Amino acid sequence: MPQKTLKDIAEHVGGRVIGDSEILIESASTLDSAGAGQITFLSNPKYAPKVKKTHASAVLVAEQVETNAAQSVTEDPYYAFMQAVVLLHGHREHPNTGVSPKADISESAKIGQNCNIHPFAIIHDNAVVGDNCQIYSGVFIGPNVTVGNDCILYPNAVIYDGCQIGDRVIVQSNASVGQDGFGFATHKGEHHKIPQIGIVVLEDDVEIGSNAVVERGTLENTIIGKGSKIGDSVTIGHGAKIGPHCLLVPQAGIAGSAELGHHCVIGGQVGVVGHIKVGNMVTVAAQAAVINNVPDGSTLLGAPAVEANKGKRAYALIETLPDMRKKIRTLGKEIDKLKDK
C-alpha cells in the first residue's frame, strides 16, 4: 500500500496542516473506524465529539477542532476527503484487455484509441466509440450509437440503437438505456405499440446505476443532463428531461415527459408523475409522490408530496388519528350534554 505524508495530502487538497505534517497515511476510513495510518474527515459539525476521540492519524476539517489527530483545514472537507481517497486508493483500475478478438465488433463501427473492449462485448453497425473507453463483457452497443471519450460501460449494460452518450459517462452493470418507452395506443381493448422514435441522450459526466432503465422517447428524446447521477434501479420514462447535476437516489421513478431542473435531489423510491415540471434545486424526500409542478428551491416530502416544513409534522400526525377521532367523539358528547342543560 503506497503511503503519503499528511503534507502531501494537504497539498493535494489545498489544506493547511495543524500538527505533524510528516505523519504517514496509507488509507482512508470513517470517523468511527479510522485508526493509526488512516485519515478521516469531519463535514457535519454534529460529529465533532467523535473527532475528539478518534484514533485516526489525521482528519480533514473545515476549521481547527479539538483532537489528538493531525488536522488538515480546508474549505470543503468532504470534497477534500474524496480527493484524498482518490490520491490514496485511486479509482478502479480496469483490466487491460485491448480490443479482444472475442468481442463482436461490426466492420462499420469506429473504435477510438486506447480502448479496452472485453470478450463478448457487442458493437453494432455504424456505432462510434471514442478514446480511452472501457467496454466490459456482455455490453451491447446497438446500431448507430455514439459513445464519447473516457466512458466506462460495465458488464451487460445495454445501449439500444441510436442513443448518444457524451464524454466520461459511466453506465453500471445490467443497466438498460434506450429501451422502448411504455407507449401504447389502446384501441378496442388492445394495446398497440407506438414506435418509439426518440433516443436517449446521456450528456457528459452522467452516471447510470446498475439495473437502472432509461426509456427512449416516443417522439422527443429522453435527456439526462450533464453531470447528473442516476442511482441503481431507477427508471426514467420516455421523453423525460433530467436537468444537469441532479442526483436520483436508487429506485426512484420519473414518469414519461416529466421535466426536472438543475441540481435536484430525488430521494429513494420517489415517484414523479408524467408531464409535470419540477423546478431547479428541488429536494424530494424518499418515497414521496410528486404529482404537481414544483417551484424552484422547494423541499418536499410525503405521498402526495407537500412542502417539507409543514409536511413532516402532518405525516407524523397520521399515527394520532385514532386519538383525534376519539377526541372528536368526546367533544360531540360534551356538546350534547351542554345542549341538554
Place this chain on the structure above:
Amino acid sequence: MPQKTLKDIAEHVGGRVIGDSEILIESASTLDSAGAGQITFLSNPKYAPKVKKTHASAVLVAEQVETNAAQSVTEDPYYAFMQAVVLLHGHREHPNTGVSPKADISESAKIGQNCNIHPFAIIHDNAVVGDNCQIYSGVFIGPNVTVGNDCILYPNAVIYDGCQIGDRVIVQSNASVGQDGFGFATHKGEHHKIPQIGIVVLEDDVEIGSNAVVERGTLENTIIGKGSKIGDSVTIGHGAKIGPHCLLVPQAGIAGSAELGHHCVIGGQVGVVGHIKVGNMVTVAAQAAVINNVPDGSTLLGAPAVEANKGKRAYALIETLPDMRKKIRTLGKEIDKLKDK
C-alpha cells in the same frame, strides 16, 4: 426520409381529409413541437387551443377543429396517430445476422425459419424457437423453453428453463423471466428453498419491460395474459395471474399468487399484496398499496388503497392534520369554558 401525402395517411388510418390532401408529411411529432412537414394529433379535447396555434402541416382529430393545419378526421385519433407513426417511421429494423455461428445453440434445440440469432445468445437443450424471431446477444433461453413466432428477445434477457412464450412476445433487455419464486420454508430460524416447480407462461402479444422480473410459480404457473404489457422494473411474484390486456406501469410490484382480471391498469410503483383478487377493468393510481380484493371496474388510490373519489380528497387532507389537531384542542377549551359558565 420517405414522404407521404396526407391522403396516403388518411387512407391508411381510415380518416376523412379536411384541407389539402396532397400536403407532404415526412414525420410525426407532438402538438407542441410539430412544424412543417409533420403530422400531430389531438385526442384530449383540453389541448384543442394548441391545435389552433400548431405549426404542423396536418393533425389527426376526432372531429373537425379550428386550425390552419390540414386535418384527418377519424374515430380514434391516438390510434390513428400510432398507425401514422408506423407508416412514416416503422418499427425498429433488426440487424440481419441470420443464425450467428457465434451463438451457442444446443443440437437438440429447434429454431424456426427466418430467425436472427445474434452472437453470444444461448439456446439450451430441447428449447424451441418459432419463425421470424429476433434473439439478441446475451439472451439466455434455458432448457425446454418454448418461444413462439415473431418474438423479439432483446440483449441479455433471460428465460429460465421450461417457460413458455407465445407469439409476438417482446422481452426487453436485462429482463428475467422464470427466476425462482421467493419461496422458503423457515424452520428453526433457517430459510429452506422450496423448489419452484411451476413455470412462467407469457401469452401472445405480451411485452416485458427492461429489467422486469417475472418469477416462476412454486406449484402453479405464473401467467401473463394475452396482450398485457409489463413495464420496466416491474416484479411479478410466483404464481401470480395477470389477466389479458393489462398495463403494468414501471416499478409496480405484484406479489405471489395475486390475481388480476382483464384490462387492469396498475400505476407506477403500485404494490399489490399476495393472494388477493383484483377484478376486471380496475385502475390503480401510482404508488398505491392494494391490500384487499378489488371489485370489477374500481378506481383506487393511496396506501392503503381506497376508492379514488373519496380517497383523493382524504389523502390531500393529510396536509391539514396539524390544523385539525389545533382546532380540536381549541374546541375542547371552548367547551371547558362553556361548562364553567
Place this chain on the structure above:
Amino acid sequence: MPQKTLKDIAEHVGGRVIGDSEILIESASTLDSAGAGQITFLSNPKYAPKVKKTHASAVLVAEQVETNAAQSVTEDPYYAFMQAVVLLHGHREHPNTGVSPKADISESAKIGQNCNIHPFAIIHDNAVVGDNCQIYSGVFIGPNVTVGNDCILYPNAVIYDGCQIGDRVIVQSNASVGQDGFGFATHKGEHHKIPQIGIVVLEDDVEIGSNAVVERGTLENTIIGKGSKIGDSVTIGHGAKIGPHCLLVPQAGIAGSAELGHHCVIGGQVGVVGHIKVGNMVTVAAQAAVINNVPDGSTLLGAPAVEANKGKRAYALIETLPDMRKKIRTLGKEIDKLKDK
C-alpha cells in the same frame, strides 16, 4: 415421474402416517388444486375446512384433521412440505457443460472441482471459484473475486472486482453485486465520484434475487449475513449490513450504512433510510418507510413507519379525514350556537 409411497415421504419428513401409508404420490400441489396422486399441506389452521374437502391423496398436517386424504402428522408441516417437494421434484438440474472452452477464464483464476462454467461466462484475473459451482452464461466474475463451494450464479449475474461470496450462495439472473455505491462529493455544484473501496461480502447460504443490486461499500464493506434471502429487484446501499437469516421481499430498498439485525422480515417496496439501526427479529409491512432506529422484535407498518398495532388503525382512518374535518366544523358551529345562548 417417479412415485413415492406416503410411507416413504413420511419417513423422509419424520412424520407419522394416519390412513393408507402405501398410497402412491407422484407430485405436490396446493390445497385448492391437489388431486389423486398428489400431496398437499395444511400449515395455517384457517384453511382446515379446505382439507376436509381436498381431493389430494395425502396431506401433511401438524395434528390429525378430519379429511378423506391420508395424513402425515409432523411438527412443522410447511417445512415437511418443502422436504416432500424436494423428494418428489428435486431442485433444478443444471446443464452438465463442464468448463466450456467458450467461457473466458483468466489463466490466473482458480476453478474448483466439478464446476460447470457455461459459454460466454467471464472469470477474471486472480478470481477463485470453489467446487461444484454452476456459473451460467454471461456471468461476470471480476478480478480478485472469491466464490465458495456449491454456488450457483445464474445468467448475466455480475460480481464486481474483489467481492467475496461464501458457500452455497445463489445469485439469480441479471443481479449486480459490488457496483459502485451511490457516493459523490458535491463541490461547487458538481458531483465528484468517491472511489468505493469497500467490497460486498455475501456470507454462506445467501440468495440474491434477479435484478437485485448490492452496492459495494465506500470505506467499509457491505455485508449480507449468513442465510439471508434478498428478493428480486431489491437494492442494498453501500456499506449496509444485513444480519443473518433475514428475508427482504422484492423491491425493498435498504439505504447506505443502514444495519439490520438477524431474522428481520422486510416487506416488498419497503424503504429503510441510511445510517439507522434496525434490531433483531423486526418485521416491516410492505411499502413502509423506516426512518428511525427500530428496537428488537418490533412490527412496523406505514410511511412513516409506526408500530403495527396502532398503525394499522391509524392508516385506515386516513379514508375518514373528510368526515372528521366536517365533524370538527359542525362541532365548531354548535359551540358557537351554545355561546350565543
